[in-house]
Amino acid sequence: MAEDESSKKRRLDINWEEFNRQTDDMDLMPEVVRPKRGSHTDDQNPRQQCTPSPPTMASEDGDHGCTLRAECAKLPDGKLDEAIASKRRTLANDGSKLRDGGGKLLSAIAIYEEERERRKSAKAAMAVGESKQSIQSANTSTNGAPGGSKEMASSEIHSQSRFGSLFSKKMEDNADHKAAKAFDRELSTLRPCSPLKGKLNEDLSQNGRRKNGSSKRRGSQSSVGWKDKGISSDSFYSKGQSASRHFSNGAFGRKEESPVSPLYSLRPRKRETVVLLDDDDDDDEVLETLDCANETRDECLKDAKIYYPSRDGPECVEICFQDIDCLAPESFLTSPIMNFYIRYLEMQASPSQKATCDYHIFNTFFYNKLKQQLSRKGGEKESLFVKFRRWWKGVNLFEKAYILIPIHEDLHWSLVIICFPEKTDNRSGPMLLHLDSLKLHYSRVVLEDITSFLREE
Amino acid sequence: MDQEPTHKFIHVKVVGQVSSLGGELEVFFRIKESTPLWKLMAAYCRRIGMYEVQDFAFIFDQRLLRPHQTPKQVHMEDGDVIDALLNQTGS
Numbered sequence: 001m002a003e004d005e006s007s008k009k010r011r012l013d014i015n016w017e018e019f020n021r022q023t024d025d026m027d028l029m030p031e032v033v034r035p036k037r038g039s040h041t042d043d044q045n046p047r048q049q050c051t052p053s054p055p056t057m058a059s060e061d062g063d064h065g066c067t068l069r070a071e072c073a074k075l076p077d078g079k080l081d082e083a084i085a086s087k088r089r090t091l092a093n094d095g096s097k098l099r100d101g102g103g104k105l106l107s108a109i110a111i112y113e114e115e116r117e118r119r120k121s122a123k124a125a126m127a128v129g130e131s132k133q134s135i136q137s138a139n140t141s142t143n144g145a146p147g148g149s150k151e152m153a154s155s156e157i158h159s160q161s162r163f164g165s166l167f168s169k170k171m172e173d174n175a176d177h178k179a180a181k182a183f184d185r186e187l188s189t190l191r192p193c194s195p196l197k198g199k200l201n202e203d204l205s206q207n208g209r210r211k212n213g214s215s216k217r218r219g220s221q222s223s224v225g226w227k228d229k230g231i232s233s234d235s236f237y238s239k240g241q242s243a244s245r246h247f248s249n250g251a252f253g254r255k256e257e258s259p260v261s262p263l264y265s266l267r268p269r270k271r272e273t274v275v276l277l278d279d280d281d282d283d284d285e286v287l288e289t290l291d292c293a294n295e296t297r298d299e300c301l302k303d304a305k306i307y308y309p310s311r312d313g314p315e316c317v318e319i320c321f322q323d324i325d326c327l328a329p330e331s332f333l334t335s336p337i338m339n340f341y342i343r344y345l346e347m348q349a350s351p352s353q354k355a356t357c358d359y360h361i362f363n364t365f366f367y368n369k370l371k372q373q374l375s376r377k378g379g380e381k382e383s384l385f386v387k388f389r390r391w392w393k394g395v396n397l398f399e400k401a402y403i404l405i406p407i408h409e410d411l412h413w414s415l416v417i418i419c420f421p422e423k424t425d426n427r428s429g430p431m432l433l434h435l436d437s438l439k440l441h442y443s444r445v446v447l448e449d450i451t452s453f454l455r456e457e
Numbered sequence: 458m459d460q461e462p463t464h465k466f467i468h469v470k471v472v473g474q475v476s477s478l479g480g481e482l483e484v485f486f487r488i489k490e491s492t493p494l495w496k497l498m499a500a501y502c503r504r505i506g507m508y509e510v511q512d513f514a515f516i517f518d519q520r521l522l523r524p525h526q527t528p529k530q531v532h533m534e535d536g537d538v539i540d541a542l543l544n545q546t547g548s
Contacts, residue, residue: 307523318523320511332546335514339521365516365542387538391519408545438548 308343317343333413335364338406359402360395367407367416367446370453385456397457405450412440416450430454465490467528471501471515473541488528495524501541508543516540 307316319336326334342361349359373388397403403418414436421431432450434443466487473482484504486497498510515522517531517539533539 316523317521322511326546332548335545338545339514363516363519363521364545365514365540366519368542369540393518408547411547413545413547 308340308347332411335408338364338413342406358400359404360392360397360400361404362391362406364406364408366391367405367449371449374449374452407434407441407446409441412436412438414438414441414446416446418450418454467533467535467537469497469528469533469535469537469539471497471539471541473501473505490529490533491527493524494522494526494528497539498522498524512544513541514544516542
């Protein structure tokens with residue numbers, strides 16, 4: 001048990017150490033995190049045979065933090081050892097200083113984003129090294145460990161090794177996207193079924209899965225099964241970068257997590273990353289849909305429909321389970337998903353008062369309808385335009401600061417933004433922006449259409 | 458039940474936008490106010506052929522119609538027009 005946990009914790013602790021070092025500078029200190037830390041460190045000590053743990057080392061840790069990270073990036077093994085040693089020290093310190101350390105941890109979380117850059121580079125390197133070690137430890141642990149601990153260890157190892165491989169891969173892809181990496185890391189921990197890991201310890205994997213699933217359920221996402229997570233993570237993976245950018249902070253997740261964490265207190269640090277993803281879910285449309293989808297999938301309803309924001313709402317958007325498939329990498333986005341997200345954005349911005357919100361988003365069908373409208377001629381046009389006005393019934397377009405019009409043509413999405421300048425500035429008319437990621441659409445044509453629409457209106 | 462006076466019939470027009478069929482396609486329906494709209498949708502698709510109900514987005518008053526709704530629920534009146542637009546896909 002101790003060995004297993006220590007191995008897990010060891011990796012986890014490394015991260016935490018960095019946090020701690022950073023936090024050392026900070027004075028904020030909630031105690032919540034501390035207890036975990038103490039337990040972790042205790043577990044680690046038995047495992048690591050070579051390094052003694054002097055309590056006085058805290059300062060050293062702080063100094064070494066940067067250097068260690070750099071070293072780690074280069075030398076994962078060496079880094080691991082050092083991290084372990086430092087952890088031990090911190091642990092020894094922790095016994096007496098737990099409260100302070102906890103506060104520091106929290107503050108570190110706040111700083112987390114800044115550090116992320118360094119950390120990620122270091123982590124990626126670490127992850128590689130750790131994955132190797134974790135595999136080894138997994139083998140050993142499975143052999144000798146008693147049941148409960150075994151499961152723990154296996155799951156952890158499982159996730160970590162996967163994590164490591166993913167990380168390294170991610171490193172290759174783009175060293176720049178730290179956020180993405182963080183996201184990946186989270187995902188990797190969540191991904192019990194991932195094929196990458198499968199080879200390493202198949203026998204362990206089952207236990208690990210079980211463990212992951214149960215632990216997650218205990219956490220915030222009681223409604224979501226691990227299975228779903230695993231599946232969903234694949235699709236998320238590609239989205240990870242964008243999603244993570246949106247929600248700039250894994251740090252947020254951590255903050256929220258720490259209070260929630262009593263359940264996790266005995267678990268190795270990695271667990272925290274698991275929770276992070278959940279927290280992010282609240283912010284991300286994709287994630288949300290998946291959550292819904294997961295729930296429905298639990299019911300084995302492939303045709304299940306999801307209504308947002310509510311089933312009976314007048315403007316609710318309906319998507320079915322299959323629509324989620326379009327979020328997979330390299331597949332086309334469908335209008336149900338687009339409209340769902342538009343609705344979601346509106347809800348985020350103005351949950352209650354749509355009329356007072358300073359922008360208006362048309363749905364994806366508006367532009368087609370507009371084109372259709374403009375193609376008509378003569379007196380028919382007038383009457384039809386009156387009907388066409390229903391599309392923005394109850395919305396005073398010219399009082400909005402921005403009007404967003406999604407454009408769909410030729411299997412491609414783009415966006416037109418109409419900016420209305422301040423009323424005091426009468427000289428300049430509305431400004432049109434056409435955002436086209438592929439430059440596939442003819443901006444001139446599109447903008448002419450929009451202009452004529454504005455004139456008409 | 459059909460004889461209930463509250464269940465009056467309305468006439469609505471479904472306007473399609475199926476370019477492959479050459480421009481717009483209008484189909485007129487006479488539907489009871491209490492009839493769920495999926496009947497109308499299914500009938501429209503049958504008329505059009507080639508497409509399934511899921512391929513269309515039926516829009517009325519800028520709102521996506523859902524199959525279980527009835528004309529009354531969405532305040533549909535005699536002579537109203539429903540847009541039947543093909544769902545869009547794109548990158």
